[in-house]
Amino acid sequence: MNNLLEIKNLEIEFRGPKKRIPAVEGISLAVRKNEIVGIVGESGSGKTVTTLAITRILPSTAQVTRGEIFFEGNDLLKMPEEELRHIRGTKIVYIFQEATMYLNPLLTVGAQVAETILLHFRCSQKEAKHKAQELLRKVCLPRPEEIMLDYPHQLSGGMNQRIMIAHVLCSTPQLLIADEPTANLDLDTEEEILNLIFNLQKELGFSCIFISHNLGLIKRLCQRVYVMYRGKIVEEGALSEIFAQPIHPHTQALVNAHLRLTE
Amino acid sequence: MKVSLIIGILIILILSVVAIFAPLICPYEPSAIDQDSLLMSPSSKHLMGTDTLGRDLLTRILYGGRISLSIGIIAVGIATVIGIILGSIAGFYGRWIDSLIMRFVDLMLCFPTFFLILAVVAILGPSIFNIMVIIGLTSWMGTARLIRAEILSLKEREFILAARAYGASPLRIILRHLIPNSIGPVLVSAILGIAHAVLIESGLSFLGLGVQPPIPSWGNILIEAKSTLGIAWWLALYPGLFILITILGFNLAGEGLRQKYE
Amino acid sequence: MLNYIIRRLIGIIPLLFGITIISFAIIHLAPGEPTTQQEFMTPRISSDTRARLARLYDLDKPLHIQYWHWLKRFICLDFGRSLADGRRVIDKILERIPVTLTINILALVLILSVSIPIGVISASKSGSLFDKTSTILVFIGFALPSFWIALLLMQLFSVKLGWLPISGIKSLDFEYLSWSGKLLDLIHHLILPVFVSSIGGLAGFSRYIRQNMLEVLSQPYITAAKAKGLSRHQVLYRHAFPNALLPLVTILGLSVPGLLGGSVIFESIFALPGIGELFYRAVMMRDYNLIMAEVVLGAILTMLGNLTADIAYAYVDPRIRYGDGSR
Numbered sequence: 001m002n003n004l005l006e007i008k009n010l011e012i013e014f015r016g017p018k019k020r021i022p023a024v025e026g027i028s029l030a031v032r033k034n035e036i037v038g039i040v041g042e043s044g045s046g047k048t049v050t051t052l053a054i055t056r057i058l059p060s061t062a063q064v065t066r067g068e069i070f071f072e073g074n075d076l077l078k079m080p081e082e083e084l085r086h087i088r089g090t091k092i093v094y095i096f097q098e099a100t101m102y103l104n105p106l107l108t109v110g111a112q113v114a115e116t117i118l119l120h121f122r123c124s125q126k127e128a129k130h131k132a133q134e135l136l137r138k139v140c141l142p143r144p145e146e147i148m149l150d151y152p153h154q155l156s157g158g159m160n161q162r163i164m165i166a167h168v169l170c171s172t173p174q175l176l177i178a179d180e181p182t183a184n185l186d187l188d189t190e191e192e193i194l195n196l197i198f199n200l201q202k203e204l205g206f207s208c209i210f211i212s213h214n215l216g217l218i219k220r221l222c223q224r225v226y227v228m229y230r231g232k233i234v235e236e237g238a239l240s241e242i243f244a245q246p247i248h249p250h251t252q253a254l255v256n257a258h259l260r261l262t263e
Numbered sequence: 264m265k266v267s268l269i270i271g272i273l274i275i276l277i278l279s280v281v282a283i284f285a286p287l288i289c290p291y292e293p294s295a296i297d298q299d300s301l302l303m304s305p306s307s308k309h310l311m312g313t314d315t316l317g318r319d320l321l322t323r324i325l326y327g328g329r330i331s332l333s334i335g336i337i338a339v340g341i342a343t344v345i346g347i348i349l350g351s352i353a354g355f356y357g358r359w360i361d362s363l364i365m366r367f368v369d370l371m372l373c374f375p376t377f378f379l380i381l382a383v384v385a386i387l388g389p390s391i392f393n394i395m396v397i398i399g400l401t402s403w404m405g406t407a408r409l410i411r412a413e414i415l416s417l418k419e420r421e422f423i424l425a426a427r428a429y430g431a432s433p434l435r436i437i438l439r440h441l442i443p444n445s446i447g448p449v450l451v452s453a454i455l456g457i458a459h460a461v462l463i464e465s466g467l468s469f470l471g472l473g474v475q476p477p478i479p480s481w482g483n484i485l486i487e488a489k490s491t492l493g494i495a496w497w498l499a500l501y502p503g504l505f506i507l508i509t510i511l512g513f514n515l516a517g518e519g520l521r522q523k524y525e
Numbered sequence: 526m527l528n529y530i531i532r533r534l535i536g537i538i539p540l541l542f543g544i545t546i547i548s549f550a551i552i553h554l555a556p557g558e559p560t561t562q563q564e565f566m567t568p569r570i571s572s573d574t575r576a577r578l579a580r581l582y583d584l585d586k587p588l589h590i591q592y593w594h595w596l597k598r599f600i601c602l603d604f605g606r607s608l609a610d611g612r613r614v615i616d617k618i619l620e621r622i623p624v625t626l627t628i629n630i631l632a633l634v635l636i637l638s639v640s641i642p643i644g645v646i647s648a649s650k651s652g653s654l655f656d657k658t659s660t661i662l663v664f665i666g667f668a669l670p671s672f673w674i675a676l677l678l679m680q681l682f683s684v685k686l687g688w689l690p691i692s693g694i695k696s697l698d699f700e701y702l703s704w705s706g707k708l709l710d711l712i713h714h715l716i717l718p719v720f721v722s723s724i725g726g727l728a729g730f731s732r733y734i735r736q737n738m739l740e741v742l743s744q745p746y747i748t749a750a751k752a753k754g755l756s757r758h759q760v761l762y763r764h765a766f767p768n769a770l771l772p773l774v775t776i777l778g779l780s781v782p783g784l785l786g787g788s789v790i791f792e793s794i795f796a797l798p799g800i801g802e803l804f805y806r807a808v809m810m811r812d813y814n815l816i817m818a819e820v821v822l823g824a825i826l827t828m829l830g831n832l833t834a835d836i837a838y839a840y841v842d843p844r845i846r847y848g849d850g851s852r
Binding site: 057060085089094 | 651742743749751754755756763768771843844
Binding site: 372492500 | 544547552554664665667668670672673674676677680684691781782783786787790793804805808811816817820823828831
């Protein structure tokens with residue numbers, strides 16, 4: 001099997017006090033080794049829930065009701081929690097949009113990176129700190145020894161996103177899930193972060209799911225794309241095909257919007 | 264949480280009906296002394312027993328409920344009116360009037376309410392009227408803050424801007440648009456406020472500084488229970504149970520309503 | 526941080542001023558002059574006392590002069606003498622503080638050590654049987670009048686079972702007891718009061734912590750912590766717990782007036798010689814000087830409680846400690 005990740009017929013629903021609202025209705029997708037796959041769709045189309053379901057870190061209100069998620073041949077949905085926990089943060093890693101919200105406000109960013117290192121490697125506090133500092137340098141943060149001691153709220157959104165990326169580099173990931181990592185960043189910072197992710201992907205050779213509502217970004221990074229619309233995958237294929245011949249009306253709208261922007 | 268709202272409303276309804284129709288329900292007079300039945304334990308004749316003067320406890324509790332509930336409701340009425348007036352003035356006019364009123368709110372919140380109430384009772388003397396007014400005057404701050412916050416957020420919304428553009432007067436805008444929009448949260452805080460007021464009143468009466476005997480109130484019936492500890496358990500149990508159920512009812516209804524509005 | 530503290534300290538000056546004005550206004554709330562009012566309430570008051578009161582309040586002078594003199598004495602902690610026994614008010618209050626302080630601190634320790642686990646467990650197992658049961662108990666705890674519970678517990682443990690003393694802070698033979706006997710005697714007397722004064726707080730704090738914890742658990746950084754591969758336990762206690770507990774500092778500061786008010790009720794039920802019981806007696810005897818002193822001190826204590834809580838919060842929360850200046 002050539003696929004690193006394969007999602008089959010995944011269904012997820014939100015459970016309210018009374019109502020059950022379907023969030024994802026039977027989607028299937030695959031990620032090959034060493035490729036960057038895009039998922040594009042408007043907000044609320046089920047992109048984020050799908051990716052959170054992969055390592056079973058959905059909020060308690062959401063639940064997988066059907067489907068299989070194979071990673072390196074094992075069904076993650078059936079895997080014991082303890083075993084899956086060792087895949088999270090090592091083989092499958094995430095970066096999210098608005099990194100500042102995804103960092104614990106009460107801990108210094110250095111402590112948070114060090115925590116991840118300590119979690120997956122046997123080493124002393126001091127070594128972890130040292131390695132964290134190296135990682136901050138690797139993601140091109142200036143004066144890492146000072147930034148280590150800063151709290152998330154003291155850093156800019158772009159810097160915090162670099163911290164998130166440093167988390168990712170604590171191990172050698174197989175799959176990076178990047179959920180709109182450049183949303184709400186200014187254009188220059190967006191460019192820097194995208195380059196960083198792209199270069200790291202080339203260097204380390206991990207696969208990547210890149211989520212965005214911006215087809216332009218997807219076009220620059222990805223070979224293949226899935227178009228999600230209201231909890232379903234409505235179209236998939238190589239980017240060149242999609243751009244040349246969008247079939248689903250939603251895809252057509254996305255393509256048109258992108259073309260208008262670039263004109 | 265819908266269940267809690269229903270249970271709460273039911274409790275409030277039953278208590279109110281029983282309190283309103285107490286004279287029709289009760290076979291005894293609340294202050295009818297019966298020398299032959301002093302401190303009788305509960306029986307078919309006196310469902311909740313009698314007190315040291317042979318008065319029927321159930322009757323006194325139901326009549327006491329009239330007093331306790333009306334004090335609670337009127338006190339909260341006073342507090343709500345003050346809160347709405349000061350809160351909407353502060354929220355709508357803003358600037359120095361706002362900061363003046365809000366500093367006053369901060370100031371009032373500095374005083375331990377119970378201390379303030381007791382101090383004023385000491386000066387003006389305990390009477391039902393005084394207690395209602397004092398509880399009202401010391402518990403409007405929450406409502407004022409709430410109304411102010413509500414108005415500040417509503418003020419920025421389009422329909423208010425539109426009303427202003429049409430040239431409607433500020434007062435008209437407040438009355439026609441703002442207050443109806445903030446009535447939900449105010450209702451919630453008023454319902455929860457009644458529970459609080461009933462608790463304060465019964466505490467005051469229990470200390471002998473609230474409703475004065477022979478007028479019964481749940482708090483002052485418990486005074487007698489203290490002197491008959493070990494002799495008449497019913498005197499301690501039932502009045503408190505009524506306080507508990509009342510507060511529970513208002514809290515359930517208030518919280519249930521809050522969830523509905525959120 | 527230092528700026529913040531200085532700003533807060535300056536902010537309390539108008540509050541202090543306001544507290545004294547309101548308190549002064551309350552003295553003059555009485556129809557007629559305070560002296561005649563007192564005479565009316567306690568007819569036994571001697572003409573000598575009356576003359577002294579008139580001097581104390583400068584009743585012959587205009588209001589603003591009266592206030593100014595009152596304020597000057599107040600700043601020197603001179604609240605005059607008690608009308609009941611002629612002792613200095615400040616002395617009477619000071620000697621009562623240890624009892625109230627002890628009970629409230631013990632109650633707070635009890636409240637925190639029980640409500641934090643309850644709140645955290647309810648939130649982390651939201652919807653479970655434990656959560657549902659504790660929610661119901663919390664609702665009942667909220668609605669329990671403390672004086673009623675006190676009565677019922679006295680009836681059970683003191684009268685029926687005879688396990689605990691009915692009231693007071695120490696037994697009659699206290700002076701003759703050994704060191705450990707004294708301690709045991711005190712504990713014996715404090716069990717019921719501490720428990721009774723904790724009930725409301727137990728309910729309130731459990732609920733508050735549960736809500737905080739639920740809210741924190743839905744924050745993005747908790748998702749991120751899970752994504753890192755932290756265990757459920759680590760996510761709960763290393764990431765969620767500190768964030769959920771942080772606002773508790775403020776709430777502790779805000780609970781000062783409630784504790785003071787509550788102490789009036791349970792100290793008078795259990796006949797404990799604390800400032801609450803002193804206040805109750807003062808009110809019963811219309812002991813003006815004492816009442817005013819306690820109202821003013823209570824308000825100042827509340828204000829200081831809020832201030833301390835705010836500063837402590839600023840200290841523990843890095844978002845305030847280091848401001849939000851982005852680099």
